[in-house]
Amino acid sequence: MDNFTFQNTTKIIFGKGSENNVGQEVSKYSKKILLHYGGGTIKKTGLYDRVVTSLKDAGVDFIELGGVKPNPRLSLVQEGIKICRENSIGFILAIGGGSVIDSSKAISIGSLYSGDVWDFYLGKSEITAALPIGTILTIPAAGSESSTGSVITNEDGFYKRAVNSELIYPKFSILNPELAFTLPKYQVACGSADIMAHLMERYFTNSEHVELMDRLIEATLKTVINNVTQVLDKPDNYDAWAEIMWSGTVAHNNLLNTGRVGDWGSHDIEHELSGIYDVAHGAGLAVIFPAWMKYVYKHDINRFAQFAVRVFNVENSFWSPEKTAIEGIKRLENFFKSLGLPTNLKELGIIDDRLDEMASKATNSDLSTVGNFIKLGKSDVYSILKLAK
Amino acid sequence: MDNFTFQNTTKIIFGKGSENNVGQEVSKYSKKILLHYGGGTIKKTGLYDRVVTSLKDAGVDFIELGGVKPNPRLSLVQEGIKICRENSIGFILAIGGGSVIDSSKAISIGSLYSGDVWDFYLGKSEITAALPIGTILTIPAAGSESSTGSVITNEDGFYKRAVNSELIYPKFSILNPELAFTLPKYQVACGSADIMAHLMERYFTNSEHVELMDRLIEATLKTVINNVTQVLDKPDNYDAWAEIMWSGTVAHNNLLNTGRVGDWGSHDIEHELSGIYDVAHGAGLAVIFPAWMKYVYKHDINRFAQFAVRVFNVENSFWSPEKTAIEGIKRLENFFKSLGLPTNLKELGIIDDRLDEMASKATNSDLSTVGNFIKLGKSDVYSILKLAK
Numbered sequence: 001m002d003n004f005t006f007q008n009t010t011k012i013i014f015g016k017g018s019e020n021n022v023g024q025e026v027s028k029y030s031k032k033i034l035l036h037y038g039g040g041t042i043k044k045t046g047l048y049d050r051v052v053t054s055l056k057d058a059g060v061d062f063i064e065l066g067g068v069k070p071n072p073r074l075s076l077v078q079e080g081i082k083i084c085r086e087n088s089i090g091f092i093l094a095i096g097g098g099s100v101i102d103s104s105k106a107i108s109i110g111s112l113y114s115g116d117v118w119d120f121y122l123g124k125s126e127i128t129a130a131l132p133i134g135t136i137l138t139i140p141a142a143g144s145e146s147s148t149g150s151v152i153t154n155e156d157g158f159y160k161r162a163v164n165s166e167l168i169y170p171k172f173s174i175l176n177p178e179l180a181f182t183l184p185k186y187q188v189a190c191g192s193a194d195i196m197a198h199l200m201e202r203y204f205t206n207s208e209h210v211e212l213m214d215r216l217i218e219a220t221l222k223t224v225i226n227n228v229t230q231v232l233d234k235p236d237n238y239d240a241w242a243e244i245m246w247s248g249t250v251a252h253n254n255l256l257n258t259g260r261v262g263d264w265g266s267h268d269i270e271h272e273l274s275g276i277y278d279v280a281h282g283a284g285l286a287v288i289f290p291a292w293m294k295y296v297y298k299h300d301i302n303r304f305a306q307f308a309v310r311v312f313n314v315e316n317s318f319w320s321p322e323k324t325a326i327e328g329i330k331r332l333e334n335f336f337k338s339l340g341l342p343t344n345l346k347e348l349g350i351i352d353d354r355l356d357e358m359a360s361k362a363t364n365s366d367l368s369t370v371g372n373f374i375k376l377g378k379s380d381v382y383s384i385l386k387l388a389k
Numbered sequence: 390m391d392n393f394t395f396q397n398t399t400k401i402i403f404g405k406g407s408e409n410n411v412g413q414e415v416s417k418y419s420k421k422i423l424l425h426y427g428g429g430t431i432k433k434t435g436l437y438d439r440v441v442t443s444l445k446d447a448g449v450d451f452i453e454l455g456g457v458k459p460n461p462r463l464s465l466v467q468e469g470i471k472i473c474r475e476n477s478i479g480f481i482l483a484i485g486g487g488s489v490i491d492s493s494k495a496i497s498i499g500s501l502y503s504g505d506v507w508d509f510y511l512g513k514s515e516i517t518a519a520l521p522i523g524t525i526l527t528i529p530a531a532g533s534e535s536s537t538g539s540v541i542t543n544e545d546g547f548y549k550r551a552v553n554s555e556l557i558y559p560k561f562s563i564l565n566p567e568l569a570f571t572l573p574k575y576q577v578a579c580g581s582a583d584i585m586a587h588l589m590e591r592y593f594t595n596s597e598h599v600e601l602m603d604r605l606i607e608a609t610l611k612t613v614i615n616n617v618t619q620v621l622d623k624p625d626n627y628d629a630w631a632e633i634m635w636s637g638t639v640a641h642n643n644l645l646n647t648g649r650v651g652d653w654g655s656h657d658i659e660h661e662l663s664g665i666y667d668v669a670h671g672a673g674l675a676v677i678f679p680a681w682m683k684y685v686y687k688h689d690i691n692r693f694a695q696f697a698v699r700v701f702n703v704e705n706s707f708w709s710p711e712k713t714a715i716e717g718i719k720r721l722e723n724f725f726k727s728l729g730l731p732t733n734l735k736e737l738g739i740i741d742d743r744l745d746e747m748a749s750k751a752t753n754s755d756l757s758t759v760g761n762f763i764k765l766g767k768s769d770v771y772s773i774l775k776l777a778k
Binding site for chain 2: 001002003004005006007008009010011012013014015016018208209211212215216218219220222223226227239240242243246247250255258259
């Protein structure tokens with residue numbers, strides 16, 4: 001187990017109707033806030049009205065900024081920063097999924113920075129201050145509701161880049177599984193693939209003696225696998241949604257990577273897919289992750305065999321752990337397929353004419369590598385994309 | 390899954406040599422602190438000197454108060470409160486196990502309260518303020534290093550009582566598995582039984598649809614079971630100690646009871662054993678928990694069967710879940726025995742002449758009940774103590 005520091009300060013408020021006290025929570029931080037959301041679904045479902053009522057009851061004034069798109073854009077972030085500065089906003093409330101939350105985090109760090117917020121995403125500047133934010137989660141997937149990360153897409157060149165800082169842990173996150181009932185099936189599947197990918201990125205590590213975290217990750221993966229088919233069958237299955245929603249947070253709140261170094265190569269490669277082709281992040285991961293596994297599993301067959309046995313109940317081949325390992329990858333692929341997710345680039349609508357460009361972008365033209373389990377250069381990424389065709 | 394709120398703010402600093410920066414951490418809160426510890430082992434091992442050096446380097450002044458005993462006493466707490474008040478102490482650093490940490494928490498709430506600190510433990514007053522505390526953990530067991538609880542024994546009548554408040558989460562806890570190398574074998578076994586009991590108290594619940602937490606608890610139990618025998622064989626096995634130490638914190642940091650109501654009957658009953666006979670808490674739990682299980686398992690045979698299969702790898706009897714359930718209890722008992730722990734009151738050195746008194750004290754003379762899985766009155770507690778004879 002590697003040495004580590006762990007602290008997650010986000011307050012989780014979980015359960016039925018939990019959004020109805022949001023005004024009270026917000027008013028602990030500021031009476032003048034930015035309300036940030038996506039395409040307006042929250043207005044159709046009545047969530048918007050409930051939030052506004054609660055804010056008004058608590059005497060909280062707000063300015064709204066909707067329009068966050070999947071793979072949230074830098075231009076809207078800039079608009080949000082301008083609003084926050086001009087109106088002395090003291091708090092940002094994000095209502096939505098990972099895109100809205102990530103956009104809010106970007107606004108929160110940009111508002112208190114004199115330079116261009118994109119500097120942070122390029123690693124040119126370090127985050128030293130952030131407006132407090134809170135979230136009402138509507139899509140279990142990204143885990144951003146209790147994470148240190150934010151991923152933004154710069155339309156100028158379609159670069160998708162991430163920052164990490166403990167300063168952007170949300171102060172609170174409201175998780176009501178009922179809010180996920182209206183999600184389209186494809187989005188449910190994408191969200192689950194994203195949660196599973198967060199767990200698997202942490203799982204495939206070279207750190208040794210990491211039994212507790214291995215087991216906790218396996219436990220969370222099994223829970224997601226068991227429950228996602230239930231909500232696809234019955235979208236208003238509260239109990240199953242509760243398992244998925246809480247799993248999505250636990251998967252990405254930094255507990256499950258304590259004492260180990262995760263991989264994150266598949267995420268970096270997928271970011272180029274989403275950046276260039278604007279595909280759903282979860283769908284991209286469902287394609288990239290199995291391809292990555294096929295490319296790297298020989299690096300640690302035992303770990304892949306353990307994954308197969310403990311997560312997908314593969315019967316262990318004692319005389320051929322490799323057979324066990326390969327069967328585990330197959331099961332994962334079949335599971336994604338059973339959710340209606342694409343399992344190759346073609347199904348994702350991507351033809352192969354820009355694979356080289358993607359591999360190049362992911363690795364900054366071969367100047368750097370992605371991933372930790374094995375460090376992947378441009379030609380490795382290209383091979384993985386070929387495997388994913 | 391029940392509605393819940395969860396927030397744990399303790400910063401965990403984990404790994405080899407992690408105590409060497411304690412001065413820096415402390416100085417964020419105060420330059421004048423109380424150094425609280427137990428019987429002086431920390432002076433023999435050199436830990437005390439390392440801490441003092443780090444405090445001095447950081448310009449932190451300290452007053453010390455040693456002498457905390459297992460089942461920490463109210464009288465020493467009162468002494469600590471007096472010191473804190475007279476010297477305007479701004480922070481308490483606990484070096485030790487659960488007893489030292491619980492004693493520190495009691496001092497921290499008592500120092501800022503005009504009345505008698507025991508009021509809190511009697512439920513007569515509510516905690517509204519606490520001095521910040523930090524810990525250097527030397528005994529993985531109680532989980533107090535990242536919990537909201539404190540358990541103190543009032544020598545006047547030997548009452549052992551608990552408080553809970555988010556205000557007493559330690560600000561930071563330093564967990565260096567090396568510090569556990571010198572623990573006597575019996576204490577190692579007691580500590581592991583305590584960790585397992587914290588997990589099992591949470592596991593046996595009437596809350597439904599709690600799959601994620603069930604699986605996370607099982608994962609943590611399996612990790613403790615796999616590693617405690619390793620450290621008993623080889624006390625300086627860092628990797629195995631790391632698993633146990635981090636498991637002990639995860640077991641009791643409130644994550645694993647999200648969305649469910651734990652039982653805690655065995656803890657309440659054991660508190661009377663420790664209160665009257667001053668036995669080690671973990672040893673008492675090793676005796677009480679299996680007896681409690683035998684008394685209550687019929688209330689939910691499926692849950693006990695799941696426990697048996699998933700934690701102790703019992704082969705499921707599909708035609709008799711009860712057989713599976715009973716086998717699980719047996720395996721737990723045998724496991725405790727294999728660690729050198731007592732499994733009945735006699736082995737604990739307790740004859741049965743005061744069972745009635747204990748049952749009476751645990752339930753406040755039958756005015757109240759203990760436990761949630763089944764609410765146990767005085768006669769139930771008496772029966773469980775009889776089963777434990």
